[in-house]
Amino acid sequence: MKQQIVPKRSWKFLIALVLFLMSCQGTLEPEFRPKLVINAEFKAGYPVDSVFVSWTADITKHYDPEAQRVRGATVLLNGIPLQEYADAPGVYYLADTNFVVQTGETYQLDVFAGDEHARALTTVPPSFQFTAVDVQEGDTVHYIPGDSWFSDAFFTLEWYDYNEANIYRVLVDADSATPENFIEDDRDIATQFKGEKENRVDPSIWWVNDQFARINWMYFNFTGWHNVIVSAMDDNYYRYHQGLPLFQVNGRNFNQVVENGYGLVTSSSSDTLRIYLVAE
Numbered sequence: 001m002k003q004q005i006v007p008k009r010s011w012k013f014l015i016a017l018v019l020f021l022m023s024c025q026g027t028l029e030p031e032f033r034p035k036l037v038i039n040a041e042f043k044a045g046y047p048v049d050s051v052f053v054s055w056t057a058d059i060t061k062h063y064d065p066e067a068q069r070v071r072g073a074t075v076l077l078n079g080i081p082l083q084e085y086a087d088a089p090g091v092y093y094l095a096d097t098n099f100v101v102q103t104g105e106t107y108q109l110d111v112f113a114g115d116e117h118a119r120a121l122t123t124v125p126p127s128f129q130f131t132a133v134d135v136q137e138g139d140t141v142h143y144i145p146g147d148s149w150f151s152d153a154f155f156t157l158e159w160y161d162y163n164e165a166n167i168y169r170v171l172v173d174a175d176s177a178t179p180e181n182f183i184e185d186d187r188d189i190a191t192q193f194k195g196e197k198e199n200r201v202d203p204s205i206w207w208v209n210d211q212f213a214r215i216n217w218m219y220f221n222f223t224g225w226h227n228v229i230v231s232a233m234d235d236n237y238y239r240y241h242q243g244l245p246l247f248q249v250n251g252r253n254f255n256q257v258v259e260n261g262y263g264l265v266t267s268s269s270s271d272t273l274r275i276y277l278v279a280e
Contacts, residue, residue: 109265
């Protein structure tokens with residue numbers, strides 16, 4: 001059989017290709033550069049508190065949440081400097097408690113640390129109120145275990161005349177969340193819908209895109225006094241929620257709400273119903 005000989009030009013091409021691939025190996029992984037992460041919620045009618053600032057972490061390194069906190073950053077809200085809690089590094093607040101978040105206002109948060117500058121804007125939704133159906137402030141509500149999202153509602157909260165938000169958060173917050181007032185439910189259906197017992201925590205948080213919320217067994221993990229809070233959330237929260245993996249659309253990145261950084265800076269307007277829950 002006649003031996004095939006590779007032309008010299010082909011050998012030169014192969015050598016050049018190998019050298020090129022070898023030179024690319026060192027650039028496959030970009031050099032890690034820490035970026036700022038900002039998490040904050042500005043609540044209408046409340047002072048400015050709990051602006052959390054941290055650094056991103058190298059995924060190849062051990063993660064230490066305490067080490068990631070950004071100490072001594074310059075944090076400005078509409079140009080007004082925030083202070084850092086002495087006993088909570090990386091957490092910033094506005095000392096002037098007379099400054100409260102206003103509905104309809106736009107707030108700009110700037111964070112400077114090292115050579116990094118991250119920025120976020122949020123516009124607070126207009127004043128929000130719901131109508132409580134089949135319940136009044138301070139009422140006692142009886143907990144009845146259900147078997148799905150569509151189980152009978154204990155009561156309903158409605159806000160059909162409000163169209164100023166794309167998403168609403170429902171937060172059910174117990175005054176006390178201890179083993180003594182934990183609602184025991186070992187049914188398979190409870191595990192399916194509420195998760196394992198250790199995952200049934202307080203507060204419970206849900207979100208809806210409708211102008212109502214049917215409050216049933218899904219929302220409660222403890223007996224006793226609760227604040228049931230519905231919040232009209234800003235566009236940042238909606239974009240971030242849409243960017244969660246479950247809601248990814250064609251790979252588009254909806255959750256980039258912090259310029260030159262990461263995290264979620266959002267604002268809300270809320271209404272609250274206080275009820276007392278007892279188990280059957």
